[in-house]
Amino acid sequence: MRKIVLGLMASMLCMPTVTTYASANPTAANPESLNIYSARNEALIKPLLDQFASQHNVTINLVTGKADALLARAKSEGQFSPVDIIITTDVGRLARAKSQGLTQPITATLPAFATLQDPQQHWVALTTRNRPIIINPSNIAEGEITRYEDLVKPEYKGRVCVRSSTNIYNQSMVAAMLMQQGEAATLAWAKGLVNNFARRPKGGDRDQIKAIVAGVCDIALANTYYLAAMRNADADSVAIANQVKVVWPNQSDRGVHLNISGI
Numbered sequence: 001m002r003k004i005v006l007g008l009m010a011s012m013l014c015m016p017t018v019t020t021y022a023s024a025n026p027t028a029a030n031p032e033s034l035n036i037y038s039a040r041n042e043a044l045i046k047p048l049l050d051q052f053a054s055q056h057n058v059t060i061n062l063v064t065g066k067a068d069a070l071l072a073r074a075k076s077e078g079q080f081s082p083v084d085i086i087i088t089t090d091v092g093r094l095a096r097a098k099s100q101g102l103t104q105p106i107t108a109t110l111p112a113f114a115t116l117q118d119p120q121q122h123w124v125a126l127t128t129r130n131r132p133i134i135i136n137p138s139n140i141a142e143g144e145i146t147r148y149e150d151l152v153k154p155e156y157k158g159r160v161c162v163r164s165s166t167n168i169y170n171q172s173m174v175a176a177m178l179m180q181q182g183e184a185a186t187l188a189w190a191k192g193l194v195n196n197f198a199r200r201p202k203g204g205d206r207d208q209i210k211a212i213v214a215g216v217c218d219i220a221l222a223n224t225y226y227l228a229a230m231r232n233a234d235a236d237s238v239a240i241a242n243q244v245k246v247v248w249p250n251q252s253d254r255g256v257h258l259n260i261s262g263i
Contacts, residue, residue, distance in 0.1 A: 033059040038087035039067035075100050089261045092168045098122040116260055125260040130224050132256045133247040139218045147250050152192025161208045161217035164201040173257045180254055213240045
């Protein structure tokens with residue numbers, strides 16, 4: 001089973017759309033089967049899983065669901081969990097899975113490009129994702145906003161939309177700022193951002209983009225793949241997405257906030 005798990009992990013390291021965890025309970029599963037909990041859309045990963053199953057003569061049992069719910073399920077199952085690999089997203093969940101004892105060190109030799117990883121190799125990054133600033137170019141001039149720190153300026157009071165701070169994307173972003181800027185500067189920035197909210201945080205990243213076009217606000221924070229998805233969706237979504245612009249902040253210092261998915 002260990003060779004099968006590592007084999008699938010290696011396959012996924014070569015795929016840009018999938019993230020995985022090694023099981024903390026490698027003996028729980030049937031040696032001729034592989035049990036996967038996936039927070040990713042089944043359609044995105046099933047072709048790879050089917051190919052791997054055929055090549056290695058192994059049955060893959062796939063359970064899909066929300067990322068946090070799958071981690072909670074694996075934790076509640078404890079030593080009796082059948083899971084071998086959890087496919088999920090965000091460094092915050094990677095760290096949480098490790099702290100809850102849901103992972104084990106990866107003993108396989110990792111590819112040279114897999115440079116972002118846990119110090120004890122409990123996880124390794126597979127993909128990266130950016131969380132830049134999204135603006136209404138009709139109301140925000142070119143070069144007017146260049147840094148995350150600009151979002152707390154008084155002239156942007158009532159002009160910023162963001163999803164709830166309970167969302168892990170924002171939590172990971174603030175955690176990165178704590179490491180980069182320190183507690184005092186991060187706290188001041190967070191308070192200034194809240195002071196500039198156009199409304200109480202609600203909805204997902206797509207909703208923040210829609211709010212800009214609806215005139216609720218002029219500025220938002222969103223992961224770029226949501227904008228890309230809207231530009232490849234129905235006509236209404238495409239029309240909305242084409243009315244906003246991405247600002248890549250902090251290019252003179254720490255750069256745009258970059259998160260990861262990992263194994």
